[in-house]
Amino acid sequence: xxxxxxLRCRECGRIYEIAPIYTCEWCFGPLEVAYDHDAIRASxxxxxxxAGPATIWRYADLLPVDAPSGEATLPVGWTPLVRADHLAxxxxxxxxxxxxxxxxxxxxxKDRVVAVALAKALEFGIKTLACASTGNLAxxxxxxxARAGLRSYVFIPADxxxxxxxxxxxxxxxxxxxxxxxxxxxxxxxxxxxxRPWGFANVNLRPFYAEGSKTLxxxxxxxxxxxxxxxxxxxxxxxxxxxxxxxGFDELCDVGLLDSARVRVSGAQAAGCAPVANAFxxxxxxxxxxxxxxxxxxxAIGNPADGPFAIDAVRETGGGFAAVSESExxxxxxxxxxxxxxxxxxxxxxxxxxxxxxxxxxxxxxxERVVAYVTGHGLKTLDPLASEVGPTATIAxxxxxxxEAFPESQEA
Numbered sequence: 153x154x155x156x157x158x159l160r161c162r163e164c165g166r167i168y169e170i171a172p173i174y175t176c177e178w179c180f181g182p183l184e185v186a187y188d189h190d191a192i193r194a195s196x197x198x199x200x201x202x203a204g205p206a207t208i209w210r211y212a213d214l215l216p217v218d219a220p221s222g223e224a225t226l227p228v229g230w231t232p233l234v235r236a237d238h239l240a241x242x243x244x245x246x247x248x249x250x251x252x253x254x255x256x257x258x259x260x261x262k263d264r265v266v267a268v269a270l271a272k273a274l275e276f277g278i279k280t281l282a283c284a285s286t287g288n289l290a291x292x293x294x295x296x297x298a299r300a301g302l303r304s305y306v307f308i309p310a311d312x313x314x315x316x317x318x319x320x321x322x323x324x325x326x327x328x329x330x331x332x333x334x335x336x337x338x339x340x341x342x343x344x345x346x347x348r349p350w351g352f353a354n355v356n357l358r359p360f361y362a363e364g365s366k367t368l369x370x371x372x373x374x375x376x377x378x379x380x381x382x383x384x385x386x387x388x389x390x391x392x393x394x395x396x397x398x399x400g401f402d403e404l405c406d407v408g409l410l411d412s413a414r415v416r417v418s419g420a421q422a423a424g425c426a427p428v429a430n431a432f433x434x435x436x437x438x439x440x441x442x443x444x445x446x447x448x449x450x451x452a453i454g455n456p457a458d459g460p461f462a463i464d465a466v467r468e469t470g471g472g473f474a475a476v477s478e479s480e481x482x483x484x485x486x487x488x489x490x491x492x493x494x495x496x497x498x499x500x501x502x503x504x505x506x507x508x509x510x511x512x513x514x515x516x517x518x519x520e521r522v523v524a525y526v527t528g529h530g531l532k533t534l535d536p537l538a539s540e541v542g543p544t545a546t547i548a549x550x551x552x553x554x555x556e557a558f559p560e561s562q563e564a
Contacts, residue, residue, distance in 0.1 A: 155195070156216050159359055160186040162461070170216075172276055172356040182457065183359045185216040189406045196407055198378055206230040208264055208367040214403060215367075216360045217271040224274065224300045226257040228267040229367055233375040233523070238491040239504075243511050247521045249381070251372055252494055258295050258319070259529035260288035260450075260497075261393070265364035266296045266353055272360040273351035279303060280350040284341040286334050286389065286450045287316035288528050293353055294323035305350070307337045313449060315532050333444060335455045354390075365393045369400025372523055373410055380404075380413040382520035383471070385507045387499045387527055388419040388428050389451040391458030397525070398465045418471035418515060419462055420506030422446040422498075426475035428459040433473065437463045447478055447536045448498040450528060472515035473506075480505035482536055488526070495530035503527075 159168040163181025174183055196213045204210030208229035209219035232252045240248035256263035266289065273281055281297040282305040283289050290306040297304035304325030308317070309332065321327045330337045338355075345355045353361045373380055380401050386394040394417060401413040421429040424446030431439045439459035444452035456462075466473060476484070484504035489495050496504070507524050510516045530537075547553040555562065 159183040254529035258291040261527040262288040262292040266292040268364035269353040269361035278351035283353040290320040365396035366400030383416040391462030422448040423475040429473040429475040474509040476505035497528035497533040
C-alpha cells in the first residue's frame, strides 16, 4: 500500500492516518483517500492492467487496499460496455454506449464498492460488515459478507421493494427494516457505529468504499481502447457515484494511462427525490433536503451527502442535470429493454429518461461519444412495470387462433 498516503478532508485538507474513520474532527467534512500518483505512475501501465484479472482488482494500484485472496471474495467488475446503436438512433445520438453493471454478482454496481469495503474491513480485522441501504447495497453487503465468513447487519427502510428484501435476506445475515426513510436509517447507523466495532460500508468505511466506484471509469476507458468518452450520464442518489466516476477519469490522466480526460458529466435524478438536480437548476450548491417520494427507491436519498460535490463536478465539466417523472422512468426502462435487450431497474429508467431529456435540450450532443451507466437489474424492481407490460395476446391453443390474432406472422 505504498501508493496510499493518508486520508484527507475534502473540505479543509487536514490529513488523517488510514483507519475506519470518515469525518474530519476539525470541520466535520468528509474524508477521502489521498494517493501518491507519482508512485502509481512508476508501477502501472496499460500492459500491467491488461495482465490482471478480469475484475476490479486489475486496477488494484489505483485502489486503497491490496487485492484480497480470491477464496474470500466474489468476482466483481469487468462488466460489458455495450454499443447501443438502436437506442442511439431512437434518441438522435451518434455514438452511445451502455455500461451494463447488471452483470455483477448481486446484479448492481454496489458489488464494486462493497468489494473494496470488505477488503479494507478484513485488513482492519473487522468481523461484522454492516450498512444503511436503499436496497442494492443491502444485497451486496449480505452476499459479500457471507462469502467472506463475516457477520452482517443491514438496515433498510421498511417500504423497500419486496424483491430487494428477499434478495438480501436469502444470504442469511441480519436484515433490519426501519419504519422511516433512508435518511432515518442512515442516522441510526451513524449512532450504532459509535457503539459497535463494526465496519459500516457507507459510514466508517466510506472513504474506502466510495473508491470502488472509480472502477466504472477505469473499465469504460480501457474498454474504449484507452480513450475517454466525451460525455457520461450517471444516476444520482448520494452523489458519490458521479463524483467518483469523474475522479476516476482524472486519475487515469494523472498516472499516465489516458492522454486526456475532458469528460462532461451529467446527473440523473427522479423528480420525486431531486435535491441535487433542484439545487443545480437554482444555480446554487446548497442542497436542501427533501422527503423522497419516487418509484426509484435506490436513488431515494433526501439528504445526499455528496450532493454539493456532484454539483461541482457537473458544473466544472459542462454537464447538466434532469429530474424526470415517474412515467418517464417507466418509459426509460422499457425503451432500454426494447432497443438494446438490457433490463434495468428504476434507477436505469431515471438514467435513460435523463439521457433523452438532456439530448432534447441539447446538453448531450449528437457529435459526442456518450456513455450511460446502468447500475442495477430490472428484476429487482418489477412492481412499477406490473400494470405496464404483459402478454401481447391470450388465445386458444390452436393455429387458427394464433393466425387470427397475428395475421402478419404469415409474412416473412
